Every structure is written in C-alpha cells, then in structure tokens.
Amino acid sequence: MSFSRADRSKLAAWWFTVDRVLLSAILALMLIGLMLSLAASPAVAIKKNLPTFYFFNRHLIFSAAGLGIILFLSFLKPETIRRLAVALLFISFCTLVWVYFQSPLINGARRWLFVGGFSMQPSEIAKPAFVVVSGWLLAEAHKRSDMPALPLAIVLLVILAGLLMLQPDFGQTLLIGLVWGLMYLLAGLPAIGAGVLAGVGLAVAASGYVLFDHVRVRIERFLAPSPEENSQLARAMQSFTEGGFFGRGPGEGTIKTKFPDAHTDFIFSVVAEEYGVLACLALLALFGFIVIKALSVAGREPRGGDRLAIQGLALMFGLQALINMGVNAGMLPAKGMTLPFISSGGSSILAISVTLGMLLALTRRRADPARLTMPKVVARVEGFDMGNERRREA
C-alpha cells in the first residue's frame, strides 16, 4: 500500500499511524495458522467422519472474520475501545450467567453458547474486554483516589473468576488471575497489595479445597491428569523427540490421527512431528516477537489506562500461547488452552482477533498532546518549561 502524506482520508491516517510491524506479524501468524490447519485438521476430520476439509474451511471462515474484526477495531479510537470493552464485558458476564444455567454439559463443563449453527465460548470474548476495562480501572486507581477504582477492579476479577470457576474452567481462571496480577504490578501499585491479593486468592482456593468436596475433586483433577490425559501428554512429548530438529516431513506425522484434539490444543505437537523443532522455534519466536514488540510499544504510551491495556492484552496473548506450548512440550499439565490463531476453534480465533484488534488500536500513533516530547536537540532554557507541565496534566 502506498498513500500520499497529503492524503487526509481515514484510511491514509490509519495506514500512517498503525503499527505496521505488529500488523504484519499478526497477518503472518494468521497465514501460518491456516497452513498448519491444512496439515493437522483433515486427519481429525476424517477420524470424526466429517468432510475432509471441515475444520479447515471453518478455520478459513473464522480467520477471514477475524481479519475483519482486527482491521475494524484498529480504526477505533482508544476511548471507543474502552467503551466497547465495557459493553462487551457486560454482555459476556450476562451470557456467562446464562450459559451456566442453560448450556449442556460438554466434557464435564458448561462453556458453550449455541447461536444458530454456531457455538461460542463467552469466556473467550470476556477476556480481552476484562483486560481493557481492568487496565483502565487500575490506572485510575493509581491516578485518582476520589474514585473506588481499585475495589471495582477487584470486584470485576472476582466476578469473572467466579463465573469461570462455575463452568468450571480453572485454566482460564488462572490465566486471567495471573494477567490481572501482572497488570496490578505494572500499574505501579504497591507490591505489598499484590501479595495480599494473591494471599487472599490462595486462601479462598485453599478453603474451597478443604471445605467443598466437589472443589477438591476439580482441583485435583486439574493438577493430576487422568491416565488417558497422561498418555496423551507423553505422546505429545514424543512427537518432539521423533520429529527432531527437521521433522519427519509434511504429511508424515502420526500423532494427528491419534489425538481428538490434534487440530486444537495439540497442534503444536503436530507441527513438531511433521516440520521439526526448528519450525516450532520459529513459531515460538513469532509469538515472542509480537508480545515483546507490544510491550515495548506500551512502554512509550504515556496514558496509564492505554498502556496497561496494551500490556495486559499482550501478556494474555503471550501467556496463552506459552501455556499451550508448555503443555505440548510436557512442561505443564493439560489446560485446554488454544494456541492463538494456530489452533482451530471459532471462539478462540474471534477472541484473539478482538484482543489483537484492540492492541493495534491502542498502539496507533496519535497526535496526542501528551505524546509530544521536546526534541532533544533543543537546548534547555532555564525557567522555560517546554511543555513538560502540560504533559503531566494530560
């Protein structure tokens, strides 16, 4: 694309302000995801007696929709993103409650909302909205003491964690708890507070573990995988040793025909077996690049709310990828977490699209007075403040 600098259209403005490196990395990830879906999902589809390209076609459709979401969101202003996040959070809270009472039990959990022919996990959409809203609240808590922002943020965390626990979904609960905790620290709030909150969280979990049998069962099942899950994990690890650095070659993998989740939670193992650990490292590097690039961009964002939102979104995206890859590589117990854009699964792709769309919107360069810094070459003149005061007020 090329635009004239004189072009004042919205599109041109978007093109000049959006973080094009991040955008390229995200698009690359989506394309790689589609490619790898072709490698893993046909075997699973055949095993499930579905049309061969059933999962791939869905991946393609959702990726296209996801791309639309990313582009659309990246056009929005930070304020609009914040309002949208509030609305999304409210809606997803309501649907989570609805899901708890109405959803059928699938694999021992109530997670799915069925709309038309599609199934959605409202918790997936709740995550980015929760991060943006929490980021804003935590920043406010830091800036203003006249508003009960911190208690509000804690309340939001408790509500979402509670709703997720009810499903039950311990993996997602841990993830949002972890991200929230990191955002709390990144907000510059006292570390002691974080310690207290973590202590309270652990105490609640412990008392639940001791007091309620069903909680104990669920936590134990989470920590100690069933023999079936264990053998899956062992087999997933084996695909890394068997694939070696260069893999067995496209189509030569065997794990994809063994795992019912080969196209979702265990796609990383499929990649390892067929394309080798070097390809896995490249994928890992791409995820790492996106996260670190976003975090370093966030470091230049002067507005606390936006900065925290960017950091939170990047961390959530990165942690989710890390946990998935860690599970595949046998470092963590099975969590049921997807690999962003690589795993099949509509809700996941759409939710990641929302996450990254918001990320792109927040990282856009803006002609914001708060962003103006004094050119370094200008000599400092005693008594003349060069706009520093103004920046602080913003």
Next chain:
Amino acid sequence: MTSGIIITPGLPDRALAANAKRDRVSEAYLVRIRAVAAIAGVMLAFALVAGQLVRLAILGQGEVSVSMSQPMAIAFARPDIVDRNGQLLASDLIMPSLFADPALVVDKDELAEKLGHVLPGLNQAELRKSLADRDKRFVWIRRGTSTRQAEAIHNLGLPGIEFRNELKRAYPSGTLAGHVLGYVDIDNKGIAGIERFLDENGQVDPVHTPNLSNRPPVQLSLDIGVQHAVEEELAAAMATYEARAAVGLVMDAKSGEILAAASLPGVDPLVPSLERETMDRLSGGTFELGSIFKMFTVAMAMDSGKFTLDTPVDVRKPLSVGGFTITDSHPIGRILSVAEVFRRSSNVGAGMLALDLGAGRQKEFFQRIGLTGAMKTEAGSVADVQLPERWEAVETVTRSYGHGIAVTPLQFAAAAASLVNGGKRIQPTYLRRPTGSESDGERVISEETSRQFNALMRSNVTERDGTGRRANVPGLEVGGKTGTAELPGKGGYKEKSVISSFFAAFPMSNPKYVTLVSLFEPQPIKETSMQITAGRNAAPVTAKIIARIAPQLDVMSRSETP
C-alpha cells in the same frame, strides 16, 4: 524520556511542586522498572519453552529412531551364489516394497482398484479388508515390486502408501537347479537348500537397511552348463517316454563334487512348493532301485577273492529260498559266468552270489560302502535309507538285486561311485573343491577289483549281450549298469509301473565322472518296442547327456580301438 529535573530553591509552592515531582518520578521509575521486568520475564518464559524444545529434539537424536508406524525392519543380506565357473546363480536385489498406512489412506476402494491395475495378482478384497482397520499403521501390500511397477504406482499419486527398499533374492537362471538352491522366506532368510546352508553357516548378515552383502560369493560345485544339459535331456526324456518324473546326477567320481543335480518336475526358487509331484526325488525320496544294485553284489563277490569274472554260476533253475522262488524274467537256460550274470542282469545269479558270501558279509559291505547310514549334503539332509532289520537268506537274495532296500538315488550314486573311482568312499558335496581333489575316504574295495569292475562296466556297454549297450557314446568309453525296478503298489509290485535307472561312468579306463539317470514310470512306446526296461530308455538318455556334457567337462574323445 526522563529529562533531567532541575530542582531550584525558591518559593514554597515551588518546593511543593518539587516534592510532588519527586513522588511522581519514583512512581514513574517503578512503572518503568516493572515494565522492563515484565519484558524480561516474558523473554525468560519464552526462552524456557525454547530450551525444552531443543532439549527434546536432542533427546530424540540419541535414540535409535524406531518410530511408531514402522516395524523393526530386519532383513538378511545374502552373498551371491555362483557355479564352479563363476556364473551367477543367485543374488540379492534392492527392490521397493509397497506398504500402506491405513490411517492415512483416504479412499481404500479407489486405492485397491487402482493398484489392481498395476500389480497383477493383487487380492483387492483382502487389501480392502486390511485397510479398513484404521488403527493399524502398517500393512504390506506387495513385497518387492519392479522399478517399473513402483514408478507406475508412484504416478498414481495415492495418499497413504509408501515404498521401502528391501533385499529380494533373484535367481537369474530361473528354475535351473531349483531343488539345490532352495528357498528364502519373505524376509530373505534361507529356509531350504543351499540358501538355508548359508544361514546355518553364518554367511548371512541381518541388516536394518537394505544393503547388499559384502561377503565373497559362495561357489558351488555345480556347472550350470552341465546342469542345463541334464535338465533339458531329462525333460525331453520325460516327454518321449511319457514318464512322470525324472532324476539326473552328474558327479565327480573322485572328489564327490556334484556338477549337476536335477529332479523333474522342477521347482522355482521364487515359489516355495510343497507339492508331492515336485518333490526332490534325488535326495528327498527313497526308492527300491532294482538291478542296478547288482553292481554291489558283483563287486563284493570279486573283492572277496572267491569269484572272478569267469567263475561259472548255474542260473538254470529258479532259486528257492525261505519259501520264495526267484526267477529271471528272461531265463537263459545255460550256465553263465559272473560277467554274464552282470551283463544279462540275472536275479538268480546275483542271488546265488550273495547267498554264497552270506548275509553277514553283505550287511558289512553295505555298511562299508555307505548304503545304511544317514547322509547329509550342503543342500540339507538326505532321506534316510529304508532298510528293515531282518536280514535272513531271503533279504540277502532280494537285496542282491536291489529290493528290500530303499535308498535315495543320491546315496546310491555316491556308493556306486566308490566302486569305479579306485575303491574309495566319497562324500557328495555341492561346494566347489580345489581342482584335482580326491576323496581320502575309507577304502571299500581294492584298486585291482575296481579296475576289473570298470572293465566289466565297460563290457556291459560294448558287448552285444550287455543291457547297457544303448548307452554307448563313441570315443568316451562309457560304462554302466541298468536297473528296472517295479514300484510297490497295493498288495505287491506293479508290473507296469517301474523306475528305470542307468548308472554310468566315463571314461572307463580312468573314470572321472559318474552319472545317474532315473525315469519314474516310463510308458511302453513304439520307439522302445513297447518295453519299459532301463536299457531302452534310461541308457540312451544317459548317452545323450554324456555326449553333450563331455566337451564341457574337457573329457577328450578317443578313437576306439576294438
């Protein structure tokens, strides 16, 4: 972005502002430090996962890569087998074998049908059945395809099938000497004949990859040219005399090296067969061989010193012994010499010689010459002699003309060879021995007896009254003995079903080679004047064989001096 802050003393509100500034600075510092820490933490976490991935990949390299879908591929690399002149008889080829991974096969019906066009004889129904089990990850479709087939299959572009190179045994001479060479199984492991011998003697190397053996070729005593001549003549004889089967042997009289060993109908080393018709009659079946045994009786009599070739034997009356009466099929009606008993093949005469020498002597002679014990060659064990324990007068008489003892033609020929080679036992072998090797076996008859016996053998071909006169080949000094043995049937012997054999040696002045031809159930035909006796069929076949092979074996033809 922290620009240098200059704190200037001045008004109180200025100081307040400065304090506020300091607070904010320390807070901003905290935020920045934590942001950097977050980036470092993320990097560390990614590095940890990356480290684990590399660790797993390195772990995998150390392992022997036995993957889930491939069975332990142990093949056997075999050395080449060549004949005594270095002609290739058996060799390993690297051939692609086709297998399927049912889990990756998309359309098993299409696969089976398309492969059926390329691979003749493919059992499509069975293939579909084995492909139906998707939990199986490995199914052989065809072991060893030609490169042309492999290319055609490759071009079909079907998913889920693959090739793996395997060692496959190939026999360039086809069915020639099939019984001797034996078989290998689907994994190239020897299961019969010389092939099995190679396995038992550590000549075969288990391999994980299809690499050809680097052992030197194994040289057999067989001469493929001689083998070919023998098989061709036997096949022709089977056709001419409408025989059911035929056996032929050419052996070095002194070293025991077998130059040709044939049993027709033959077998294809590529197609293991357990059918009765294609059994190896040379060394796998025992038969009563009949009058050909008179060689032993006469040689024993001569070696005893009690008889010479001119000693008269009264064969005018049938021989009555133990309630049985032995007659000659064509009674001569006069007293015969021992030589005439041999040439006219008189049962009565042979019986009288044996009775005169006694059962004990006959038994001892049979043992000495190697007709009673077990025998083994490199191609495997030879079938055991069938010799009932009872050895009274009746058995002595019947065994003197080859009944009441059933032996493999090979064991017979080995024993008979020691009569003509100067009198020493030999051990038949299929392995090449150094040129000029001679048996250092036990002496069975004196050299002088052997010399005289050879003259007798020769006279059986040259004299007008000799049964072997149709075996003569001008210039090659052929000598030999006929034998026509009735085959046992229900409740006695079958008159019209015989094994007709001819044992020969040449050149008789110093025999180099012995031959044995046996025709199983030859039919009476016009050319033999409706006879089925050995002199009419086995003898002329032997002449044809000797005429063909003598030039190959460098046996010079001599002008006859009558």
